[in-house]
Every structure is written in structure tokens, then in C-alpha cells.
Amino acid sequence: MRAAEQSLIDGGETVESLMDCAGKGAAEWVWRVAGGRSVTVLCGPGNNGGDGYVIARELLRRGLPVSIVAPLEPATDAARAARAAYHGPFAEMGKGGVFVDCLFGSGLGRPLSDELAALVCRLAEDHATRVAIDLPSGIESDSGQPLNDGLPDYDLTISLGAWKYAHWLMPAMQAMGERRLVDIGIGRVADAGTMIRRPHLPTPARDAHKYTRGLLAIVGGAMPGAAMLACRAAAHGGAGYIKLFADHHPQCAPDELVIDTSPLEHALADRRIAALLVGPGLTRDDAAQHRLSAVLARDLPTVLDADALVLLRPAMLAARTAPLILTPHSGELAQLFSAFGIEGEDRIGHLHELARKSGAVVAAKGPDTLVAAPDGELRIARPAPSWLSTAGTGDVLAGLIASRLANGAAPVDAAAQAIWLHGEAAHQAGPVFTPSDLVRSLAGAYAACL
Ligand SMILES: NC(=O)C1=CN([C@@H]2O[C@H](COP(=O)(O)OP(=O)(O)OC[C@H]3O[C@@H](n4cnc5c(N)ncnc54)[C@H](OP(=O)(O)O)[C@@H]3O)[C@@H](O)[C@H]2O)[C@@H](O)CC1
Ligand SMILES: Nc1ncnc2c1ncn2[C@@H]1O[C@H](COP(=O)(O)OP(=O)(O)O)[C@@H](O)[C@H]1O
Known part of the structure; x- marks a missing residue:
């Protein structure tokens, strides 16, 4: 200034x-x-x-x-x-x-x-x-x-x-x-941050098909509801194909969701996968750790949310080259700071350090959401409705970010676009909404960006 x-x-x-x-x-x-x-x-x-x-x-x-x-x-x-x-x-x-x-x-x-x-x-x-x-x-x-x-x-x-x-x-x-x-x-x-503005989002090309719009694989865990919310949100985020990789077929799955219950390594071998999301409903046991490691080893554009952030350790990223997005709330952010050896009170400085050390875009969620990229870029969200402070809205955001990533947006843009859509959907949903109401408002939010 x-x-x-x-x-x-x-x-x-x-x-x-x-x-x-x-x-x-x-x-x-x-x-x-x-x-x-x-x-x-x-x-x-x-x-x-x-x-x-x-x-x-x-x-x-x-x-x-x-x-x-x-x-x-x-x-x-x-x-x-x-x-x-x-x-x-x-x-x-x-x-x-x-x-x-x-x-x-x-x-x-x-x-x-x-x-x-x-x-x-x-x-x-x-x-x-x-x-x-x-x-x-x-x-x-x-x-x-x-x-x-x-x-x-x-x-x-x-x-x-x-x-x-x-x-x-x-x-x-x-x-x-x-x-x-x-x-x-x-x-x-x-070197100052920029405000996240309404994005201009693409309409599918005349000759688009589901794979050109991006296949997003969401890797579920022991709690199916959270991954399901992420899947439903992702279906409104621009990707052409959403698949859930799960151990078994969850009862709450919508008809249109494709669920692959084959062994995870086998499912992950699909060469058409454009992006991966893991974390919502993952839990923190040995099986969860195994699923996270398998996802990271695939080295595709990936979003880590929720328990995946708690399980993450710096050494797990050593061999990765593909884009990575982390979506911590304040508690998960504190755990990431600790895991990556970042100490002190300077929130923005530490977000930059975490982005640099992890090589990931960090979307730090909350009433004041910030997005920090490894190259030092910082994007700042305008405040979204505080009705978002309800369990499950973070799963919706994770699905949206992953969907934008699968659709081809650069990682920092994917995060910013999804954060804007999420806030706009919250405005359109009005007060006292559930995460499912929020998902239903996403089409209207996306329409505002065409
Ligand atoms: N630069 C430009 O071109 C333009 C700038 N603009 C305007 O300038 C503002 C920034 O101006 P600024 O740098 O003079 O600072 P400001 O906030 O007025 O206070 C500093 C003074 O307060 C003092 N002081 C500090 N803390 C204190 C305390 N606790 N208790 C007591 N004293 C304290 C400090 O003294 P010292 O610390 O040296 O003792 C110093 O005397 C900016 O916010 C915008 O409004 C616009 O006009 C556009 C053009
Ligand atoms: N007071 C608030 N004002 C605006 N947005 C909020 C507020 N509290 C939470 N949010 C948003 O709601 C979402 C909550 O995410 P998260 O804490 O991960 O929830 P969950 O894990 O239950 O899905 C984030 O997108 C966050 O930015």
C-alpha cells in the first residue's frame, strides 16, 4: 500500500x-x-x-x-x-x-x-x-x-x-x-491479495462429452454420507462424470451416481480420471490411511479435505508433482501447521508458508476464507452467509472444488470459483438451509456465472 x-x-x-x-x-x-x-x-x-x-x-x-x-x-x-x-x-x-x-x-x-x-x-x-x-x-x-x-x-x-x-x-x-x-x-x-469475484464459468463445448468435461473420482470412507454430499455437489460444479470409489454400495446413493466397489488400487488405475477427492467421511483408522496413501501415490490433481488433512504428513507429498488443494477449517489448519512445523500467530504469513512447504493451494475455510498458492498468490473471499456454519457444508465445498479441478480449472482458480459458487448458493438458499438445500441451490449459483 x-x-x-x-x-x-x-x-x-x-x-x-x-x-x-x-x-x-x-x-x-x-x-x-x-x-x-x-x-x-x-x-x-x-x-x-x-x-x-x-x-x-x-x-x-x-x-x-x-x-x-x-x-x-x-x-x-x-x-x-x-x-x-x-x-x-x-x-x-x-x-x-x-x-x-x-x-x-x-x-x-x-x-x-x-x-x-x-x-x-x-x-x-x-x-x-x-x-x-x-x-x-x-x-x-x-x-x-x-x-x-x-x-x-x-x-x-x-x-x-x-x-x-x-x-x-x-x-x-x-x-x-x-x-x-x-x-x-x-x-x-x-504482492497484495485479490478479492474473489464472481467467476465466468464455461458452458460445455458443442462437441463436449462426459470425459472431456472431466471425470472426478471421489474416494469414500467409513462414513458414506459426507462423500455422498461431496458427490452431489460435484455434479453441479462442471465436471462431466462423478464416480464414487467405495468399499460397498451406500444405501443413500442417488440413482445417477456411479459407484465403483472394486479394490481401490484397481479403481484408481482408470486412466480417464481427471481429478481425485478424498477426505469427506474418510475417518482416521488404518484403512483410511491406506486409502489416502493410494490416492496420493496416483499423482493426479487432487483435493484433500477433512480427515485426509489430519492424516497428512509432509513425507507423503515428497514424490508428488500433480496439483494439490487442501481445504482445512481452522482446526484442521492448526493440525497442518503443526505437521508442517509452522509456529506462531501470523495467519497470512503461515498460510503462505504452508502453501510453499506443501506445494499445495490452501483454501483456509471459515467466516474469513483465504486461498494461498505456493507461488505466493493470495485470494480473499467476501464474507458468505453465516448460515454456512452447519455440518456438511464443507463436504459440499470440497466436492465443488474437485469438480472445478476435474473440469480443467487451474488449482487456485478451482478453489476461488468453488468458494464463490458456495457463497452464492448459500445466499440463494436463504436462511436455515441444510447442506442438501445448499446443493439444490448450486444450479442457480452456476447459472449466475454463465
Ligand atoms: N499515505 C498517503 O498518501 C495517504 C494516507 N491516507 C491516510 O493515512 C492513514 C495512514 O496515515 P499515518 O501513516 O500517518 O498513520 P495514522 O493511522 O494516521 O497514525 C499514525 C500516527 O499516530 C501515531 N500513533 C500510532 N499508534 C498510536 C497510538 N496507539 N497512540 C498514539 N499515537 C499513535 C503515530 O505516531 P508514533 O507511532 O510515531 O508515535 C503517528 O503520528 C491511512 O489510514 C489513511 O487514512 C489517506 O489520506 C490517503 C493518502
Ligand atoms: N460463520 C461463517 N460464515 C461464513 N461461512 C462459514 C461460517 N462458518 C463456516 N463457514 C463455511 O462453511 C463451511 C464449513 O466447512 P467445514 O467446517 O469443513 O464443515 P463440515 O466438515 O461439517 O462439512 C466452509 O466452507 C466455511 O467457509
């Missing part, structure tokens, strides 16, 4: 002109939210505070009742200039319509003092609507961790120039309310 701002500055922009642009863009949002009510702007010492002076000046110009609370003097040239250009009222405290928090943004370096934290809380309490500029004060920009306890929630957070990781990471994002981005001319920031 700093580098991107610097390249604009090198290209003739000044910090002041960027601040002016950012502040005016943010003021437009505050103006809409205020709807004529009074606004109190809390300004800190850095450029986040500078944005606050620009916002206050712009709102004053538009005729809103505005006052500024400034517990600290401006400490940057741009913030000093912005303050000098503001000719409105200051106050010790404020009460009323909208609280605009410009105390600290991305430059926050340590926890707020007790006095500053109390001031932010008091102002938040005494206003009907709370808006954070760039980041709520007290939130660490890269990790999304609050540096103080008890900080307020906001109705709206206006990011300036580019999204910061904190805007899409828990726990920060749940305190931000709606999030909006103000463009100040910063293009793509090198």
Missing part, C-alpha cells in the same frame, strides 16, 4: 492531493449516511487525522453541522496543512448524529492509551451512527486483530485507496459494519 501510494507521489501526486481526494471521497459517504444530522469527527495526529480535517471541511462546505474533537496535535505536514485549511468549530466532546473515527488508520503502531480508548468508546456511544475512516481505531491493519479490548462496533467503514487485509479478516471485519472503498487512483498493489 505504501509502495503504491509512493508510486503515485513519484508520478506527481502529493500526499496532500491524495489526502484531499481520499477525504472528499469519504465525505461523500458520510454526507449520504448523515442525512442532514450533526457530525462529530475525531482527528488523530497522523494522516488518518488529516483525512478527518478534509472530511469536516467538505461537510461544512455542504452545510452540515460539524465539529472536530482533536485530542492530539497533527504530526505530519499533510495533516497540519489539512487542519490549517479547516475553519470550523472544535469541541472537547460530541453527541448527536454521526461519529466519524479518524483517530488512527493504517499507521497504528501500538494499543490506544486508556484515555484515547475511552474517548473513542464514549463518542461511539453518544452518536446514533458510527463511521470509521480507513480502519476503526485500534485495529491492526495487516492481521485484523484489535490491539485493545472493548472497542466499539461501526455501521460503516470506508477504506481509502485499497482494501487492507483487516477489512476481510476476523475478528476485525465483524466490527466494521458495511465496507466501502474510495478510489484515489491506486491501481493493483503488488
Whole structure:
């Protein structure tokens, strides 16, 4: 972000002109939210505070009742200039319509003092609507961790120039309310993550047949229901042919599902298999370990989910060359970090390390889903409905990712496309859905991508 701002500055922009642009863009949002009510702007010492002076000046110009609370003097040239250009009222405290928090943004370096934290809380309490500029004060920009306890929630957070990781990471994002981005001319920031957007998915070619669209083999285990969910989801993910490799014919299997109960090594020898999925319903006994090893030895594009992630050890990947995707939830991710000798608190850094050490794309699931690739690429999902927090929805996602992989998508794209479809299906399913309802919504989600 700093580098991107610097390249604009090198290209003739000044910090002041960027601040002016950012502040005016943010003021437009505050103006809409205020709807004529009074606004109190809390300004800190850095450029986040500078944005606050620009916002206050712009709102004053538009005729809103505005006052500024400034517990600290401006400490940057741009913030000093912005303050000098503001000719409105200051106050010790404020009460009323909208609280605009410009105390600290991305430059926050340590926890707020007790006095500053109390001031932010008091102002938040005494206003009907709370808006954070760039980041709520007290939130660490890269990790999304609050540096103080008890900080307020906001109705709206206006990011300036580019999204910061904190805007899409828990726990920060749940305190931000709606999030909006103000463009100040910063293009793509090198080495930063990209947001997962609605993908454009292919319609089968005129001369397509089931094998050209990809044969996906899903290797089941002792608990057939989970693999069955993955199979049903995969059938809506683009692959042309879904087969279940199981020890016996499960009673709950749909008519259209082809089930191969021959010995696993024999079933896996089929040269037409485009991708494999193992994990849902695998369990963790010796038979499960054997099935996982057999799948990995086949060295085909593979998705590992659920118990396969718990059983995975680095040595099992030594001879592999084919693409691999791991889909851990937070508990499985912790086990993978431990198995791959990765320690500490830096979630994004550790995801990158896991992707590099395993050579796999890692789709780390949860309320803030991230996809890390071995080459350092990072994709960030927009929050999906929290109704997904129900047993079995991960099996649906695993089936979808494997289906996209079998259909020919690159591993990182397969994960991102499936995550988008999964979230969209959850939106379309409405509240209180079961994993089966989610599967039924997948056709509608896919249709939105054609
Ligand atoms: N760069 C650009 O071109 C543009 C940037 N923009 C805006 O700038 C923001 C980043 O600005 P920034 O780097 O000045 O950081 P900011 O968040 O205002 O705070 C830093 C100041 O606070 C201080 N400080 C830190 N923690 C503290 C604490 N706990 N308690 C007390 N003090 C503390 C720290 O002092 P120090 O740590 O040196 O003591 C320093 O004085 C960004 O979020 C966006 O809003 C936009 O205008 C677009 C153009
Ligand atoms: N609070 C939440 N908000 C949004 N999505 C969630 C939330 N909790 C879980 N999910 C999603 O639901 C799925 C759950 O997967 P997982 O934990 O593996 O479930 P299971 O193993 O029971 O199928 C993941 O795709 C995850 O991203």
C-alpha cells in the first residue's frame, strides 16, 4: 500500500492531493449516511487525522453541522496543512448524529492509551451512527486483530485507496459494519491479495462429452454420507462424470451416481480420471490411511479435505508433482501447521508458508476464507452467509472444488470459483438451509456465472 501510494507521489501526486481526494471521497459517504444530522469527527495526529480535517471541511462546505474533537496535535505536514485549511468549530466532546473515527488508520503502531480508548468508546456511544475512516481505531491493519479490548462496533467503514487485509479478516471485519472503498487512483498493489469475484464459468463445448468435461473420482470412507454430499455437489460444479470409489454400495446413493466397489488400487488405475477427492467421511483408522496413501501415490490433481488433512504428513507429498488443494477449517489448519512445523500467530504469513512447504493451494475455510498458492498468490473471499456454519457444508465445498479441478480449472482458480459458487448458493438458499438445500441451490449459483 505504501509502495503504491509512493508510486503515485513519484508520478506527481502529493500526499496532500491524495489526502484531499481520499477525504472528499469519504465525505461523500458520510454526507449520504448523515442525512442532514450533526457530525462529530475525531482527528488523530497522523494522516488518518488529516483525512478527518478534509472530511469536516467538505461537510461544512455542504452545510452540515460539524465539529472536530482533536485530542492530539497533527504530526505530519499533510495533516497540519489539512487542519490549517479547516475553519470550523472544535469541541472537547460530541453527541448527536454521526461519529466519524479518524483517530488512527493504517499507521497504528501500538494499543490506544486508556484515555484515547475511552474517548473513542464514549463518542461511539453518544452518536446514533458510527463511521470509521480507513480502519476503526485500534485495529491492526495487516492481521485484523484489535490491539485493545472493548472497542466499539461501526455501521460503516470506508477504506481509502485499497482494501487492507483487516477489512476481510476476523475478528476485525465483524466490527466494521458495511465496507466501502474510495478510489484515489491506486491501481493493483503488488504482492497484495485479490478479492474473489464472481467467476465466468464455461458452458460445455458443442462437441463436449462426459470425459472431456472431466471425470472426478471421489474416494469414500467409513462414513458414506459426507462423500455422498461431496458427490452431489460435484455434479453441479462442471465436471462431466462423478464416480464414487467405495468399499460397498451406500444405501443413500442417488440413482445417477456411479459407484465403483472394486479394490481401490484397481479403481484408481482408470486412466480417464481427471481429478481425485478424498477426505469427506474418510475417518482416521488404518484403512483410511491406506486409502489416502493410494490416492496420493496416483499423482493426479487432487483435493484433500477433512480427515485426509489430519492424516497428512509432509513425507507423503515428497514424490508428488500433480496439483494439490487442501481445504482445512481452522482446526484442521492448526493440525497442518503443526505437521508442517509452522509456529506462531501470523495467519497470512503461515498460510503462505504452508502453501510453499506443501506445494499445495490452501483454501483456509471459515467466516474469513483465504486461498494461498505456493507461488505466493493470495485470494480473499467476501464474507458468505453465516448460515454456512452447519455440518456438511464443507463436504459440499470440497466436492465443488474437485469438480472445478476435474473440469480443467487451474488449482487456485478451482478453489476461488468453488468458494464463490458456495457463497452464492448459500445466499440463494436463504436462511436455515441444510447442506442438501445448499446443493439444490448450486444450479442457480452456476447459472449466475454463465
Ligand atoms: N499515505 C498517503 O498518501 C495517504 C494516507 N491516507 C491516510 O493515512 C492513514 C495512514 O496515515 P499515518 O501513516 O500517518 O498513520 P495514522 O493511522 O494516521 O497514525 C499514525 C500516527 O499516530 C501515531 N500513533 C500510532 N499508534 C498510536 C497510538 N496507539 N497512540 C498514539 N499515537 C499513535 C503515530 O505516531 P508514533 O507511532 O510515531 O508515535 C503517528 O503520528 C491511512 O489510514 C489513511 O487514512 C489517506 O489520506 C490517503 C493518502
Ligand atoms: N460463520 C461463517 N460464515 C461464513 N461461512 C462459514 C461460517 N462458518 C463456516 N463457514 C463455511 O462453511 C463451511 C464449513 O466447512 P467445514 O467446517 O469443513 O464443515 P463440515 O466438515 O461439517 O462439512 C466452509 O466452507 C466455511 O467457509
